[in-house]
Amino acid sequence: xxxxxxxxxxxxxxxxxxxxxxxxxxxxxxxxxxxxxxxxxxxxxxxxxxxxxxxxxxxxxxxxxxxxxxxxxxxxxxxxxxxxxxxxxxxxxxxxxxxxxxxxxxxxxxxxxxxxxxxxxxxxxxxxxxxxxxxxxxxxxxxxxxxxxxxxxxxxxxxxxxxxxxxxxxxxxxxxx
Numbered sequence: 001x002x003x004x005x006x007x008x009x010x011x012x013x014x015x016x017x018x019x020x021x022x023x024x025x026x027x028x029x030x031x032x033x034x035x036x037x038x039x040x041x042x043x044x045x046x047x048x049x050x051x052x053x054x055x056x057x058x059x060x061x062x063x064x065x066x067x068x069x070x071x072x073x074x075x076x077x078x079x080x081x082x083x084x085x086x087x088x089x090x091x092x093x094x095x096x097x098x099x100x101x102x103x104x105x106x107x108x109x110x111x112x113x114x115x116x117x118x119x120x121x122x123x124x125x126x127x128x129x130x131x132x133x134x135x136x137x138x139x140x141x142x143x144x145x146x147x148x149x150x151x152x153x154x155x156x157x158x159x160x161x162x163x164x165x166x167x168x169x170x171x172x173x174x175x176x177x
Contacts, residue, residue: 017090019174020175021175021176022173023096023171023173023174024086025086025087025169025171026086026087026171027085027153027170028083028086029067029069029170030060030067031083032059032060032069032155033081033082034053034058034079035080035082035154039080039082039152040080040082041117041121042080042115046078046156047078048077048078050077051077051079052076052077053078054075054076057072057073057075057076057079058070058072058079058081063100063168064168066168066169068166068168069081069155069167070167071159071165072163073157073163073165074162074163076157078159079156079157080154080156080157081154081155081156082152082153082155085148085150085151085153086149087171087172088147088148089147090146090174091143091144092142092143093142093172093173093174094140095123095124095140095142095143095171095172096138096139096171097124097139097140097141097167097169098138098167099136099165099167099168100135100137100165100166101128101132101134101135101137101163101166102165103133104129104130104131104161104163105130105131105162106130106159106163107130107160107161109130110160111127111129111130112127112128112130112158112163113126113127113156113157113159114126114127114156114157114165115154115156116141117152117153117154117156118151118152118153119147119152120152121144121145123143124141130159130163131161143172153170
């Protein structure tokens with residue numbers, strides 16, 4: 001069992017962590033639904049005035065025998081998906097974002113922006129150059145504060161070109177599994 005202390009929102013140490021060590025899904029990828037502009041923390045910087053996103057351009061599917069959430073940008077100019085966290089997150093917990101992108105095609109010099117926010121706090125984001133190669137991406141982030149189960153989780157894809165992304169894991173690591 002891990003014994004971790006962190007800081008609560010007020011800066012005071014949080015209670016002793018009695019969670020079992022392990023890797024926990026942050027959100028059920030099957031439960032993600034489109035986020036309206038007023039629930040999208042990336043909207044001001046990235047959301048276009050008119051979002052044109054076919055229902056078939058995003059959603060849950062099996063990819064390499066695992067759950068994944070896909071976004072196909074040739075049918076979707078911008079996508080923000082939201083759900084509720086199914087894991088407690090404590091300050092100092094390590095989060096993981098794992099995804100696969102197929103070869104990135106689009107105007108030379110463009111950038112794709114991918115992001116993850118919890119309760120409005122951007123906890124992870126990256127930019128990928130377009131055009132670019134197919135790639136598996138596995139990146140970590142560290143929680144700056146505590147988030148209870150049920151916190152709002154928003155996953156964002158802003159892309160230029162006809163591309164496909166497969167988010168394979170959004171998870172929290174407790175302890176050192």
